[in-house]
Amino acid sequence: MLTINLFNGLVYGALLIVMCSGLALIYGLRRVVNFAHGSLYMLGAYLGYSIAMRSNFWVALVAVPAIMALLGVLLDRYGFRLLQDREPLTVVLVTFGLLLIIEDFVQTVWGKSNLSVPAPAALSTSIDLFGTPVPAYRLAVIAVGAGVALGLSLWLKYSKVGLFVRAASTDPTTTAMQGVNTDALSAGVVGLGTALAGLAGVVSAPFLSLSPAMSSDVIIDSFVVVVIGGLGSLSGAFAAAMVLGMVQAIGAVYLPDAAVLLPFVLMVAILIWKPAGFAGSRT
Amino acid sequence: MTIRRIALMTMVALLLGGAVSQLVGSSTVLSLFTQATIYAVFAIGVGVLLRQNGMASFGHALYFGAAGYAVGLILQLQLMSAELAILATLAGLALAGLLIGLVIVRVPGIAFGMLTLAIGQMFYLSASRARGLTGGADGMNIDWPATLFGLSQSTLLKPANLFLLCWTVLVLVVFALSMLLRGRFGSITEAVRDNEERARFIGITTLLPRAAVYALSAVVAGIAGVLSALNTGFISPESLHWSLSGMTLMMVIVGGYKALWGPALGAVVYFLFKDILGDYANHWMAIFGMALITVIVFSPTGIAGALQRLVQGKKAAPAARASHGH
Numbered sequence: 340m341l342t343i344n345l346f347n348g349l350v351y352g353a354l355l356i357v358m359c360s361g362l363a364l365i366y367g368l369r370r371v372v373n374f375a376h377g378s379l380y381m382l383g384a385y386l387g388y389s390i391a392m393r394s395n396f397w398v399a400l401v402a403v404p405a406i407m408a409l410l411g412v413l414l415d416r417y418g419f420r421l422l423q424d425r426e427p428l429t430v431v432l433v434t435f436g437l438l439l440i441i442e443d444f445v446q447t448v449w450g451k452s453n454l455s456v457p458a459p460a461a462l463s464t465s466i467d468l469f470g471t472p473v474p475a476y477r478l479a480v481i482a483v484g485a486g487v488a489l490g491l492s493l494w495l496k497y498s499k500v501g502l503f504v505r506a507a508s509t510d511p512t513t514t515a516m517q518g519v520n521t522d523a524l525s526a527g528v529v530g531l532g533t534a535l536a537g538l539a540g541v542v543s544a545p546f547l548s549l550s551p552a553m554s555s556d557v558i559i560d561s562f563v564v565v566v567i568g569g570l571g572s573l574s575g576a577f578a579a580a581m582v583l584g585m586v587q588a589i590g591a592v593y594l595p596d597a598a599v600l601l602p603f604v605l606m607v608a609i610l611i612w613k614p615a616g617f618a619g620s621r622t
Numbered sequence: 623m624t625i626r627r628i629a630l631m632t633m634v635a636l637l638l639g640g641a642v643s644q645l646v647g648s649s650t651v652l653s654l655f656t657q658a659t660i661y662a663v664f665a666i667g668v669g670v671l672l673r674q675n676g677m678a679s680f681g682h683a684l685y686f687g688a689a690g691y692a693v694g695l696i697l698q699l700q701l702m703s704a705e706l707a708i709l710a711t712l713a714g715l716a717l718a719g720l721l722i723g724l725v726i727v728r729v730p731g732i733a734f735g736m737l738t739l740a741i742g743q744m745f746y747l748s749a750s751r752a753r754g755l756t757g758g759a760d761g762m763n764i765d766w767p768a769t770l771f772g773l774s775q776s777t778l779l780k781p782a783n784l785f786l787l788c789w790t791v792l793v794l795v796v797f798a799l800s801m802l803l804r805g806r807f808g809s810i811t812e813a814v815r816d817n818e819e820r821a822r823f824i825g826i827t828t829l830l831p832r833a834a835v836y837a838l839s840a841v842v843a844g845i846a847g848v849l850s851a852l853n854t855g856f857i858s859p860e861s862l863h864w865s866l867s868g869m870t871l872m873m874v875i876v877g878g879y880k881a882l883w884g885p886a887l888g889a890v891v892y893f894l895f896k897d898i899l900g901d902y903a904n905h906w907m908a909i910f911g912m913a914l915i916t917v918i919v920f921s922p923t924g925i926a927g928a929l930q931r932l933v934q935g936k937k938a939a940p941a942a943r944a945s946h947g948h
Binding site: 372374425428429431432433436437438439442447555558559562563566570599602603606607611615 | 676678680725726728729730731732733735736737739740741743744747748751864868871872875905906907908910911912913914915918919922
């Protein structure tokens with residue numbers, strides 16, 4: 340019982356890592372908390388559903404992040420860049436307006452009923468893990484989360500563009516003066532962040548059902564994660580995502596009635612201890 | 623604003639409400655007005671937090687819904703009379719708001735907004751999964767007694783009277799907030815909002831005033847929740863949902879939060895607009911999403927700000943000429 344729950348905690352943590360790395364990247368560069376991130380995740384999941392129904396899951400897995408990346412670049416070019424001198428609250432409210440529009444769009448196109456996507460055939464087996472059979476698909480989700488975390492960390496640490504991203508996250512003006520095209524960089528990073536939301540959507544479709552409530556469910560947990568981790572900190576978000584996934588998994592076993600409140604309790608406890616989250620003080 | 627002017631405007635607003643309740647015959651129109659007035663109170667609660675603390679709450683439905691649930695539960699368990707139940711609920715919300723505020727106003731900037739959303743949604747989830755007394759996702763009826771504050775229920779629930787009651791509460795809330803915020807409390811919270819560090823340098827403790835504003839806004843949202851519970855006689859988790867918080871924040875922004883009454887204007891505009899939309903109201907989310915973006919980008923101070931500029935523009939022009947003459 341506990342093993343399978345811990346395993347599911349890992350799976351959910353991995354999904355949150357993919358979600359939150361997008362949120363954190365966009366925040367790092369644009370100082371924008373994208374309230375529409377959960378809706379973009381939902382849009383990704385529904386797009387994935389339509390593509391998977393017409394061809395197959397693997398096509399959706401590639402096509403959706405690509406479409407979402409394009410959307411993200413447009414969002415940056417015609418949204419965030421034009422609003423970059425406004426107060427942060429203004430931009431947040433614009434993303435909130437965007438959230439309402441996307442939610443309405445998804446409900447209009449795909450309806451309000453629950454939809455589901457079958458796991459791809461190659462992964463619909465189960466694998467024996469320490470004596471407990473677990474679905475192979477969920478193992479693959481953990482692998483995706485680990486891959487995203489590792490890939491992003493290495494990219495930011497060792498590549499030249501990664502260096503630019505880190506520099507621009509610390510001080511965009513100085514970075515631009517050194518000859519880095521921060522507008523193009525931001526467009527790329529917002530595109531990447533949005534693509535990650537889309538990826539999370541496609542990946543989640545076979546193990547969570549698609550419904551209009553899916554965006555608010557995941558964005559709430561994602562917000563808890565990025566706030567606990569420290570806004571804009573990638574490693575903080577990774578750690579917090581795993582902690583949240585585990586806390587929910589363990590809570591589901593020992594405190595089933597209160598499991599839904601545990602993230603809240605965790606968050607309050609951590610914020611009393613460290614108001615700026617795990618990773619410190621960047622705001 | 624001088625006390626005389628505030629008192630004058632309050633009297634005018636009260637008389638206006640009395641006139642509307644007598645002159646409007648249609649009970650559909652009156653119930654639309656009543657709803658708009660209740661949400662105007664709610665929006666003022668959210669607006670005062672933004673105005674005095676510079677913080678946008680995405681989770682104030684928590685206090686709106688909690689007020690309904692608290693009154694409903696107290697009445698169902700017959701713990702005390704309905705009048706006391708209302709007072710106890712508001713006092714409880716003030717305390718809860720202060721405690722939650724002490725924790726979350728310390729979180730800087732936009733993270734605060736994210737937290738309010740998360741906290742509100744967690745209460746929504748627990749209310750919709752709760753069984754027993756609160757009826758879970760189905761909600762619960764509120765057993766109002768036959769008489770409330772000396773008025774029989776049938777008198778109270780007549781559309782004209784209910785509107786007048788809600789309107790009077792709205793006017794009194796604006797009056798009380800105007801009086802409170804023109805004094806020391808208003809100056810301190812504005813100083814803290816504009817520069818917390820400098821406020822600390824001049825010897826102001828900054829945490830408590832900010833938490834107090836949060837608690838104040840929670841109570842105002844709770845007052846709206848009680849009125850709504852009286853209006854509908856019913857409470858469900860929908861009253862705690864983030865979309866309600868978001869909708870109210872939208873009213874605040876569209877109406878304009880720099881003026882105390884701006885959010886109320888936003889609520890009225892929202893309900894009239896929604897009524898006019900009629901058949902298209904299914905797409906209200908997209909329509910209001912676009913309206914929100916348009917207002918924020920082109921008129922960040924909202925309708926109230928635009929109106930004020932219009933009035934002040936006319937006043938300022940002669941004043942400027944006069945000062946040049948000296």
